[in-house]
Amino acid sequence: MAVKDYIRDRFFPHIWCPGCGHGIVMNGMLRAIDKLGLSKNEIVMVSGIGCSARITGYLDFHTMHTLHGRALAFATGVKMSRPELTLIAPMGDGDALAIGGNHFIHAARRNIDMTAIIMNNRTYGMTGGQFSPLSGYGIYASTAPYMNIDHDFDVAQLALAAGATFVARTTTYHVKQITDFIKKAILHEGFSVVEILSQCPTYFGRKNKMGDAVDLMEFYKNNTTPIGSDAKKENPDLVERGIFVEKELPEYCNEYDKIIDRAKKG
Amino acid sequence: MEETIKFVQGNEACVEGALYAGLTFFAGYPITPSTEIAEHLSQRLPAIGGKFLQMEDEIASMCAIIGASLTGKKVMTTTSGPGFSLMQEALGYAIMAEIPCVVVNVQRGGPSTGNPTAVSQGDVGQALYGTHGDHAIIALTASTTQDAFDMTIEAFNLAETYRTPVILMFDEVLGHTREKITIPKKGAVPLVDRFRTSVKQGVDYRPYLPREDGRLPMSDFGGVHRYNVTGLVHDMWGFPSNNPKVVASLLRHLMDKINNNVYKIARYKEYYLEDARTILISYGSSARSALHVVENRRRRGERLGLLELQTLWPFPFGLIRDKCANARYVAVVELNMGQIVQAVKMVLPSEKVFLINRYDGIFISPTDIKNHLRLIHGRGV
Numbered sequence: 001m002a003v004k005d006y007i008r009d010r011f012f013p014h015i016w017c018p019g020c021g022h023g024i025v026m027n028g029m030l031r032a033i034d035k036l037g038l039s040k041n042e043i044v045m046v047s048g049i050g051c052s053a054r055i056t057g058y059l060d061f062h063t064m065h066t067l068h069g070r071a072l073a074f075a076t077g078v079k080m081s082r083p084e085l086t087l088i089a090p091m092g093d094g095d096a097l098a099i100g101g102n103h104f105i106h107a108a109r110r111n112i113d114m115t116a117i118i119m120n121n122r123t124y125g126m127t128g129g130q131f132s133p134l135s136g137y138g139i140y141a142s143t144a145p146y147m148n149i150d151h152d153f154d155v156a157q158l159a160l161a162a163g164a165t166f167v168a169r170t171t172t173y174h175v176k177q178i179t180d181f182i183k184k185a186i187l188h189e190g191f192s193v194v195e196i197l198s199q200c201p202t203y204f205g206r207k208n209k210m211g212d213a214v215d216l217m218e219f220y221k222n223n224t225t226p227i228g229s230d231a232k233k234e235n236p237d238l239v240e241r242g243i244f245v246e247k248e249l250p251e252y253c254n255e256y257d258k259i260i261d262r263a264k265k266g
Numbered sequence: 267m268e269e270t271i272k273f274v275q276g277n278e279a280c281v282e283g284a285l286y287a288g289l290t291f292f293a294g295y296p297i298t299p300s301t302e303i304a305e306h307l308s309q310r311l312p313a314i315g316g317k318f319l320q321m322e323d324e325i326a327s328m329c330a331i332i333g334a335s336l337t338g339k340k341v342m343t344t345t346s347g348p349g350f351s352l353m354q355e356a357l358g359y360a361i362m363a364e365i366p367c368v369v370v371n372v373q374r375g376g377p378s379t380g381n382p383t384a385v386s387q388g389d390v391g392q393a394l395y396g397t398h399g400d401h402a403i404i405a406l407t408a409s410t411t412q413d414a415f416d417m418t419i420e421a422f423n424l425a426e427t428y429r430t431p432v433i434l435m436f437d438e439v440l441g442h443t444r445e446k447i448t449i450p451k452k453g454a455v456p457l458v459d460r461f462r463t464s465v466k467q468g469v470d471y472r473p474y475l476p477r478e479d480g481r482l483p484m485s486d487f488g489g490v491h492r493y494n495v496t497g498l499v500h501d502m503w504g505f506p507s508n509n510p511k512v513v514a515s516l517l518r519h520l521m522d523k524i525n526n527n528v529y530k531i532a533r534y535k536e537y538y539l540e541d542a543r544t545i546l547i548s549y550g551s552s553a554r555s556a557l558h559v560v561e562n563r564r565r566r567g568e569r570l571g572l573l574e575l576q577t578l579w580p581f582p583f584g585l586i587r588d589k590c591a592n593a594r595y596v597a598v599v600e601l602n603m604g605q606i607v608q609a610v611k612m613v614l615p616s617e618k619v620f621l622i623n624r625y626d627g628i629f630i631s632p633t634d635i636k637n638h639l640r641l642i643h644g645r646g647v
Contacts, residue, residue, distance in 0.1 A: 077333025
């Protein structure tokens with residue numbers, strides 16, 4: 001199918017600003033779904049609140065636009081009721097890791113079969129560019145006019161520690177990697193996380209004098225490196241891209257089926 | 267299944283009622299004094315192939331049951347005061363997206379952590395006004411263990427009928443009182459099942475287009491129809507809209523589908539109201555003490571009656587007006603600082619409405635009520 005066949009075109013134009021990275025993520029995700037040959041009826045997409053969360057409305061799947069930070073909790077209810085469905089939760093960085101941080105670590109801990117896509121633009125775009133938990137020290141934002149003193153954390157390391165069994169990271173510059181990683185994440189049985197650095201030229205770029213969308217994507221190109229590269233050893237500030245973990249562990253819905261068997265045996 | 271008799275707590279009666287009504291999905295978080303409901307369901311649900319989830323908090327619990335309900339399951343969560351506060355945002359989502367679910371609040375003393383092991387009816391107002399924005403809600407209660415069973419079934423039926431969350435406002439005394447219950451044989455109590463659309467696959471299904479009677483047929487999420495669900499104001503396809511006409515008609519619909527059916531939703535019991543000069547209005551466990559006083563005084567020939575409310579919201583204003591028209595005194599017996607008495611005062615002359623209450627964590631006794639009545643009747647302390 002063509003990418004446009006997955007889109008609800010009557011709900012366009014979309015709300016994203018010119019130069020926003022979220023459209024690139026959506027495109028990459030649809031190509032992954034297309035390559036996997038999944039039918040539209042097999043996919044449930046659950047999002048929270050924010051620029052990233054609007055992705056659900058534009059796509060012709062079973063879509064649920066829920067509460068800020070709570071996408072994974074709603075998705076858990078859907079998945080446990082209908083384990084045969086493919087669950088994808090596109091989330092923003094503030095959505096997934098500030099207000100939704102608790103749900104994120106516990107979904108990872110359960111290893112429930114769903115794919116969390118974190119579109120990390122290091123800001124709250126929809127409300128006008130406030131700092132997020134992933135903005136990082138020294139960044140300027142509409143609520144950090146003198147400089148942000150909050151430290152960020154590494155989403156991939158957090159997901160690993162919490163128990164996610166597939167964790168990958170890439171950027172909107174590395175667009176083919178988006179498709180490749182999301183494809184692998186969907187195929188993976190267990191909780192999978194794909195963090196995608198996605199530019200916000202309107203707020204993050206402007207507030208930090210980092211230029212337009214092209215400049216921000218060049219920043220991703222120049223400041224990221226494959227996992228374990230020599231460049232990383234020479235410059236520890238580089239952000240690593242690639243698959244951090246991909247391992248088989250018992251999946252939550254399957255484990256629950258065992259509980260049902262035990263209960264039925266009395 | 268034949269009729270069975272059990273000797274159980276109110277909380278267990280709620281479990282029996284939920285399973286009788288067809289519960290297959292539960293998500294919750296431990297909190298006193300509701301926890302027995304979760305404990306029993308963790309044993310019972312998997313045995314029938316259902317799902318029991320203990321989530322990371324009450325917010326996640328409420329969200330998970332909403333997700334599961336959308337796929338076509340009958341769902342429930344249970345909590346108490348602080349957890350009920352945490353559920354309010356998602357409760358609003360279920361109201362806005364019109365997703366049936368049952369929320370049990372076994373009330374304890376508040377505000378905040380409050381008086382966790384003590385009885386209270388302090389969340390009655392929160393059940394109506396807890397989530398933000400204009401909306402209507404259905405909230406039921408019960409005074410006996412048998413009623414806890416019956417009203418739990420009722421809650422599931424109303425949730426499916428009106429496509430809405432229904433709140434069961436139980437309290438600590440009810441939850442922990444052991445009594446005999448009779449579980450009728452299967453089929454003896456009518457159950458309302460999910461009202462599903464007859465629209466075929468491939469035909470444009472409009473999830474938020476009400477029929478003339480206000481009901482909206484559902485399609486199991488993840489099934490043959492693909493549609494959008496959102497907490498934003500939405501049009502008939504479930505797509506966000508801020509068109510003033512769409513906003514106004516959606517809010518009107520959410521309010522009217524419940525408030526216009528207040529007579530159908532009202533559940534109550536009445537005792538000796540016909541000639542009553544003094545009427546007690548009560549609900550939940552406190553109605554038991556009120557009934558004791560009424561029966562005691564009737565034996566002495568005093569014209570005392572009891573109106574026990576089992577539906578708290580939408581508030582049955584008309585019922586109160588009709589039943590209390592000829593009474594000289596109306597006293598509301600409740601375990602809070604006066605939450606239902608305010609609603610009663612909206613339909614009756616305030617000079618004849620009194621409040622008989624306790625809010626110190628001690629259950630109100632018949633003696634407490636008698637002492638208040640002496641004052642109300644002008645017989646001194």
